[in-house]
Ligand code: GTP
């Protein structure tokens with residue numbers, strides 16, 4: 099699938115102020131700095147569409163982008179940002195979980211995982227929470243350009259094994275690099291497939 103247009107719609111801190119749930123929606127979530135905003139820019143081939151930063155904690159709001167006037171991509175704030183206060187973290191949790199649990203047009207949640215790291219408890223816990231709540235999700239491993247494919251594959255396999263302790267089946271997995279524009283097409287194909295159903 100080739101994206102023809104991608105436009106910023108709005109940023110929100112309140113779930114009741116989100117755009118009307120009339121179009122299918124796909125959300126990108128994961129630890130701070132994992133590369134959510136960069137992936138949205140790479141997928142849409144539009145540099146600067148979603149704001150990125152070397153400093154974790156850049157995205158603080160729920161950001162909606164409309165794609166081909168037909169579906170939404172959503173950039174979410176990262177979890178696990180150590181530099182923030184306990185109160186901020188608790189507020190984030192409440193706000194994002196409320197969004198994920200109540201957004202009726204949400205088709206799939208893409209959970210981004212740093213492909214350089216061994217499975218992290220915070221990511222596994224988050225996947226478990228999604229599973230327990232029956233929320234559909236897939237895994238996107240990021241920053242593949244930063245090490246060998248063999249190393250990325252090893253970390254992906256370890257993550258899969260860790261998830262198999264809780265899940266009978268492991269969701270779809272994608273290995274990507276926003277820097278090298280690698281692994282993007284399979285994600286867009288998957289979205290297209292869901293949009294068609
Ligand atoms: P928050 O909004 O703070 O939660 O972060 P985020 O997950 O949106 O991360 P963001 O896209 O802002 O990227 C964080 C940093 O990682 C930036 O310096 C990016 O340039 C870098 N980065 C993101 N994706 C890649 C990638 O595929 N390869 C490399 N080498 N760097 C990347």
Ligand code: MG
Nearest residue numbers: 134135156157
């Ligand atoms: Mg971001």
